[in-house]
Amino acid sequence: MNLIEKYIEENKDRFLNELFGLIRIPSISSVSAHKPDMYRAAEYWKELLMSSGADHAEVFETDGNPVTYGEKIIDPAKPTVLVYGHMDVMPVEPLELWKSPPFEPEIRDGKIWARGADDDKGQSMMHAKAFELMVKTNTLPCNVKFMIEGEEEIGSPNLGKWCEENKEMLKADVILVSDTTMIRPDLPTITTGLRGLAYWQVEVTGPNRDLHSGMFGGAVANPINVLSKMIAQMTDDNGHITIPGFYDDVLEVSAEERALMAKTPFDLDSYKKALDIEEVAGEAGYSTIERTGIRPSFDVCGIWGGYTGEGAKTVLPSKAFAKISSRLVPNQNHEAIAEMFQSHFQSIAPKTVKVEVTPLHGGQAYACPIELPAYQAAEKAYLDVYGRRPLPNRSGGSIPIISTFEQVLGIKTILMGFGLEADAIHSPNENYPLEQFYKGIQTIPLFYKYFAEMSEV
Amino acid sequence: MNLIEKYIEENKDRFLNELFGLIRIPSISSVSAHKPDMYRAAEYWKELLMSSGADHAEVFETDGNPVTYGEKIIDPAKPTVLVYGHMDVMPVEPLELWKSPPFEPEIRDGKIWARGADDDKGQSMMHAKAFELMVKTNTLPCNVKFMIEGEEEIGSPNLGKWCEENKEMLKADVILVSDTTMIRPDLPTITTGLRGLAYWQVEVTGPNRDLHSGMFGGAVANPINVLSKMIAQMTDDNGHITIPGFYDDVLEVSAEERALMAKTPFDLDSYKKALDIEEVAGEAGYSTIERTGIRPSFDVCGIWGGYTGEGAKTVLPSKAFAKISSRLVPNQNHEAIAEMFQSHFQSIAPKTVKVEVTPLHGGQAYACPIELPAYQAAEKAYLDVYGRRPLPNRSGGSIPIISTFEQVLGIKTILMGFGLEADAIHSPNENYPLEQFYKGIQTIPLFYKYFAEMSEV
Numbered sequence: 001m002n003l004i005e006k007y008i009e010e011n012k013d014r015f016l017n018e019l020f021g022l023i024r025i026p027s028i029s030s031v032s033a034h035k036p037d038m039y040r041a042a043e044y045w046k047e048l049l050m051s052s053g054a055d056h057a058e059v060f061e062t063d064g065n066p067v068t069y070g071e072k073i074i075d076p077a078k079p080t081v082l083v084y085g086h087m088d089v090m091p092v093e094p095l096e097l098w099k100s101p102p103f104e105p106e107i108r109d110g111k112i113w114a115r116g117a118d119d120d121k122g123q124s125m126m127h128a129k130a131f132e133l134m135v136k137t138n139t140l141p142c143n144v145k146f147m148i149e150g151e152e153e154i155g156s157p158n159l160g161k162w163c164e165e166n167k168e169m170l171k172a173d174v175i176l177v178s179d180t181t182m183i184r185p186d187l188p189t190i191t192t193g194l195r196g197l198a199y200w201q202v203e204v205t206g207p208n209r210d211l212h213s214g215m216f217g218g219a220v221a222n223p224i225n226v227l228s229k230m231i232a233q234m235t236d237d238n239g240h241i242t243i244p245g246f247y248d249d250v251l252e253v254s255a256e257e258r259a260l261m262a263k264t265p266f267d268l269d270s271y272k273k274a275l276d277i278e279e280v281a282g283e284a285g286y287s288t289i290e291r292t293g294i295r296p297s298f299d300v301c302g303i304w305g306g307y308t309g310e311g312a313k314t315v316l317p318s319k320a321f322a323k324i325s326s327r328l329v330p331n332q333n334h335e336a337i338a339e340m341f342q343s344h345f346q347s348i349a350p351k352t353v354k355v356e357v358t359p360l361h362g363g364q365a366y367a368c369p370i371e372l373p374a375y376q377a378a379e380k381a382y383l384d385v386y387g388r389r390p391l392p393n394r395s396g397g398s399i400p401i402i403s404t405f406e407q408v409l410g411i412k413t414i415l416m417g418f419g420l421e422a423d424a425i426h427s428p429n430e431n432y433p434l435e436q437f438y439k440g441i442q443t444i445p446l447f448y449k450y451f452a453e454m455s456e457v
Numbered sequence: 458m459n460l461i462e463k464y465i466e467e468n469k470d471r472f473l474n475e476l477f478g479l480i481r482i483p484s485i486s487s488v489s490a491h492k493p494d495m496y497r498a499a500e501y502w503k504e505l506l507m508s509s510g511a512d513h514a515e516v517f518e519t520d521g522n523p524v525t526y527g528e529k530i531i532d533p534a535k536p537t538v539l540v541y542g543h544m545d546v547m548p549v550e551p552l553e554l555w556k557s558p559p560f561e562p563e564i565r566d567g568k569i570w571a572r573g574a575d576d577d578k579g580q581s582m583m584h585a586k587a588f589e590l591m592v593k594t595n596t597l598p599c600n601v602k603f604m605i606e607g608e609e610e611i612g613s614p615n616l617g618k619w620c621e622e623n624k625e626m627l628k629a630d631v632i633l634v635s636d637t638t639m640i641r642p643d644l645p646t647i648t649t650g651l652r653g654l655a656y657w658q659v660e661v662t663g664p665n666r667d668l669h670s671g672m673f674g675g676a677v678a679n680p681i682n683v684l685s686k687m688i689a690q691m692t693d694d695n696g697h698i699t700i701p702g703f704y705d706d707v708l709e710v711s712a713e714e715r716a717l718m719a720k721t722p723f724d725l726d727s728y729k730k731a732l733d734i735e736e737v738a739g740e741a742g743y744s745t746i747e748r749t750g751i752r753p754s755f756d757v758c759g760i761w762g763g764y765t766g767e768g769a770k771t772v773l774p775s776k777a778f779a780k781i782s783s784r785l786v787p788n789q790n791h792e793a794i795a796e797m798f799q800s801h802f803q804s805i806a807p808k809t810v811k812v813e814v815t816p817l818h819g820g821q822a823y824a825c826p827i828e829l830p831a832y833q834a835a836e837k838a839y840l841d842v843y844g845r846r847p848l849p850n851r852s853g854g855s856i857p858i859i860s861t862f863e864q865v866l867g868i869k870t871i872l873m874g875f876g877l878e879a880d881a882i883h884s885p886n887e888n889y890p891l892e893q894f895y896k897g898i899q900t901i902p903l904f905y906k907y908f909a910e911m912s913e914v
Contacts, residue, residue, distance in 0.1 A: 030768030214854030218754030297675030311487030397671030
């Protein structure tokens with residue numbers, strides 16, 4: 001048992017308790033009633049960084065939720081790693097589907113079950129504890145900075161400005177983030193691409209009040225019928241998005257890279273079985289991995305209108321609503337796409353209704369070249385712990401702030417994810433295997449070691 | 458001031474208080490938590506009929522909500538009028554749109570504001586009080602029976618069977634109902650046609666759990682996207698319903714009758730202004746009055762799925778739901794239509810999802826010939842009170858039980874409605890003008906008078 005393994009073994013229960021304390025704070029950033037919880041989480045992180053060995057830690061105000069910053073500078077001549085994570089989590093509805101309460105972590109079947117167990121409380125906690133390990137065992141080879149924000153799940157609307165204002169303080173050689181997944185527990189992966197995002201709420205108004213569907217049905221446009229037709233028109237029979245100009249800036253991926261992607265282990269039958277679907281769906285001409293990795297998507301995330309209670313109420317409703325999102329790929333500008341959607345959606349509205357479109361959030365896609373020394377340091381760290389060289393992987397998810405870091409701070413990010421697909425992030429019964437939690441804490445110090453060595457060369 | 462007017466004037470405040478007592482019982486039949494309120498309403502009606510002059514009144518159990526029956530038999534040789542009404546009301550959501558609490562009646566601007574003020578507590582109360590008036594002034598010329606049910610708003614699922622079982626008790630020459638509207642307060646109308654109804658709930662299931670829209674978006678069918686496309690396909694660009702065979706049994710209305718209908722006063726501009734819509738919508742080739750009067754409709758009454766809370770949650774939901782209804786016209790069989798929809802909707806579902814269709818309720822359309830003596834008695838009664846001969850009118854609404862009465866009891870129904878379109882039935886801020894309430898009580902005894910006279914001939 002080496003030094004790292006020994007330290008983890010001796011402190012594993014305390015690590016878990018520190019994570020549980022963080023999980024118990026219901027820091028849902030999209031619900032304004034949880035604002036006080038965001039401050040509790042920020043203070044929790046401040047204490048956590050100090051007790052883990054930071055020289056200094058501080059809660060910063062922003063125009064939205066607070067950011068916790070902490071650092072340990074061992075030698076200005078050494079390389080600096082900036083760790084990014086987020087303390088906020090997704091909403092937990094539908095509550096009735098959770099097997100244990102979302103904010104009361106429970107260990108079952110070797111996994112931690114709770115909202116945030118993986119995304120991103122579990123994964124960011126690994127960095128705090130790996131940092132503690134290096135400090136307490138006198139093996140820290142780099143300067144370390146932590147930046148933990150509270151608005152990632154709502155698109156990090158204030159972090160870009162905060163980075164801008166604190167550029168000097170945030171100076172670093174690389175940004176290190178664990179907020180992504182590995183393909184399988186025995187197959188480590190480093191995410192080299194992230195999709196961008198655009199997200200809108202639409203409101204369709206027909207008559208100025210709910211109407212009797214008998215007296216008016218057939219003569220007055222029903223906003224739900226109309227909204228359905230409008231949504232239906234947004235994609236064609238080939239799964240293409242019909243917004244004019246939508247694909248203009250999409251970076252087409254070379255045949256060579258697509259051939260490499262095709263080597264990623266993927267079993268369509270188990271994929272379908274795991275989701276209990278008879279057939280997958282998507283853009284014609286692309287594989288499932290390509291559909292989420294290199295192609296944009298169009299999903300209605302929520303829809304509502306009219307009577308949704310028990311039984312049968314006959315009503316021709318006044319309004320219908322939807323939350324609509326599109327995942328974007330490298331080179332698509334989320335602001336341009338947001339405007340494109342807005343004007344296109346307005347343009348296909350019939351004169352029988354009024355349509356309002358409100359952009360809710362967005363972010364750029366991101367790509368990380370595998371030639372970066374920091375990427376190679378991460379590769380070696382995984383190889384040591386997992387016994388296998390990790391595959392580079394393009395994720396379908398979005399961490400909009402990653403491309404902002406590149407634009408504002410000029411620093412590339414390494415996405416060392418330890419999550420698994422089965423972790424059900426954003427869903428009921430989110431979970432995180434204990435093994436991944438501890439292996440993460442074991443892998444991260446090796447990244448620091450190799451990154452420091454490579455930087456000395 | 459004649460006898461009728463004098464009695465109303467002397468008792469008008471008490472009449473109103475008796476109505477208010479009924480309104481205060483939140484008898485929402487579609488919500489099972491209100492079951493006890495249905496029994497309270499049934500007992501209230503029993504007391505009301507007894508205190509109004511019935512020989513006998515009784516609350517009958519059914520497989521669903523109770524029915525209150527009461528009668529006064531003055532002479533078996535005289536004609537018998539069977540009054541039908543309903544004590545149940547529609548749900549009240551969205552509550553925040555009500556200017557005063559729905560079950561706390563308030564008088565403002567000469568109107569009663571409350572759920573059920575018109576539909577059908579206000580309109581059925583007129584019959585109880587007109588009955589009292591005739592009893593107390595010794596002018597009752599017919600035998601009278603009352604049948605007040607508690608499931609009209611959910612399609613009267615048990616009343617047909619109850620009628621079947623009580624055929625002898627319910628024997629009558631005509632059924633009299635006030636549950637419809639007049640075109641304008643100065644233009645009385647008698648409803649001669651009612652649309653039928655079919656109503657379904659549909660459930661579309663994609664993946665077996667809510668998914669991260671980044672990890673899966675673009676590769677797995679989104680049930681909201683799919684449901685929208687399915688709903689969109691149900692009507693074409695001409696406003697025709699696309700279910701194969703849907704129009705096969707529709708009774709096409711003659712050019713002559715359509716020419717007559719075209720004479721009904723109707724101002725498209727004020728119609729659009731009242732609803733705050735720029736354009737009406739509907740089946741090509743038919744006027745607005747025809748679209749609701751003689752043509753079937755297809756309306757989504759409710760839709761829901763995914764994240765519908767505050768802010769932006771990115772999710773690819775597991776399920777999407779809709780409540781869908783179709784208003785039917787004479788000669789269409791609601792059961793055949795229900796099956797047609799069910800199999801068609803299933804047939805257009807892609808293999809990427811599972812679709813369940815549950816019929817929730819339905820009823821046949823109805824037509825009343827204007828040659829009936831009872832129709833002519835109603836005409837004369839309105840003429841006396843309103844100074845104008847009423848127009849026959851085809852209503853877009855449904856009272857499914859009316860056609861059941863004809864099938865089971867073999868009795869035609871006269872629909873003497875006193876509601877107005879502005880009464881906002883089924884909507885927030887339902888109301889009923891005091892003037893219509895009192896004029897109704899004044900008109901009904903005249904119907905009995907003329908009907909008795911005509912029956913003697």
